[in-house]
Amino acid sequence: MTRSELSRRLSAVIPNADLEVVALPEVPGIRLALLQQSYPQHLLDNDTVAKIMNTPMYWAFCWASGQVLARFILDNPHYVKGRRVLDFGAGSGVVAVAAAIAGARSVVVCDTDPLALLACTCNAELNGVVLEHASSLDSYSGEIDIILASDVLYDRANLSWLQVFLNRAPSVLVADSRVRDFSAENYQLLSANSSYTFPDLDESQEFRRVKVYLGCRT
Ligand SMILES: C[S@@+](CC[C@H](N)C(=O)[O-])C[C@H]1O[C@@H](n2cnc3c(N)ncnc32)[C@H](O)[C@@H]1O
Structure with missing residues (x-):
């Protein structure tokens, strides 16, 4: 259905x-x-x-950053294991599904697009995990231990979200291939990998280089 x-x-x-x-x-x-x-x-x-x-x-694509962050979480489950996780800008829910598989205590998918939340439900079922829904970060009142966000910095105005995330949760993992001069207080580079959006959108090499950053409250 x-x-x-x-x-x-x-x-x-x-x-x-x-x-x-x-x-x-x-x-x-x-x-x-x-x-x-x-x-x-x-x-x-x-x-x-x-x-x-x-x-x-x-939600009909798995963005390069989503694929990289899902891989990163499965390879480094300690970031989410036993924690209350929120996947901001979840799209298909790929990162949220990875967090649930990696042993998160709970996982909320947050997306302003109702169809994305429907896609998250569909993909959660396909992978045998359960995801909660939020239609915005503001509307979600539960505790969050870590925010995950992949490919949400496609507009420079969205850079202000990096501080919003840290106001809401003590740690944040961000995967991004759009911002060339990423420099944000309290964020550090963890890894850089080549990847691509699936199905392939033939994006330029520049957008296939995905970096993962960890943000921590001081
Ligand atoms: C490029 S997609 C990335 C999807 C997924 N994270 C991935 O990597 O495959 C960006 C997503 O952010 C969502 N989005 C945009 N603005 C948002 C906001 N203010 N709050 C929550 N989600 C938002 C969009 O609806 C879209 O699903």
């Missing part, structure tokens, strides 16, 4: 597009329902591209 509703909403914006369940190339232990790889993205006409820009379906 959840997946068929997502498929219906997807094809209303992108003609003949459907979802397919795939194991992520770099995190094969996680399966997600994403835009089918074979979809001929290069054949989209201008009207459809305009429609997509007005109704971005971020």
Whole structure:
């Protein structure tokens, strides 16, 4: 039911597009329902591209930063194990699913897009985990031990969220490939890896270099 509703909403914006369940190339232990790889993205006409820009379906992709942060969490589970986690800008929920698999005490997916929250439910079911929902950080009143955020700094105005995250939680993991001159108080670089958005959007090399930062309250 959840997946068929997502498929219906997807094809209303992108003609003949459907979802397919795939194991992520770099995190094969996680399966997600994403835009089918074979979809001929290069054949989209201008009207459809305009429609997509007005109704971005971020949840139908696993962004390069999401794939890297999910891998990082599974390789370094101590960041989330036994902790109350919130995945900010969850999209498909890839990072939240990784946190749940890695042993988080609870995981909240936070996204302003109701369809993203539906996609998170679908992907949680596919991976046998349970995720709570929040439609914004402000509306969530529960305790948070760590905030996870991947590919949410695509707009420079969003850089102010880095401090908001630390006001809300004692630690933060951010994965990003968009900000070249990342320098934020109380954040340090942990790792840098090459990756890509899935299905592949043929983004430039620059956007395939994903860095993971740890933010800690002083
Ligand atoms: C590029 S997607 C990244 C999705 C996922 N984290 C990943 O890496 O695959 C960014 C997501 O942030 C969400 N978003 C944008 N502004 C937000 C806000 N103020 N609060 C919560 N989510 C937000 C969007 O709806 C979208 O799902």
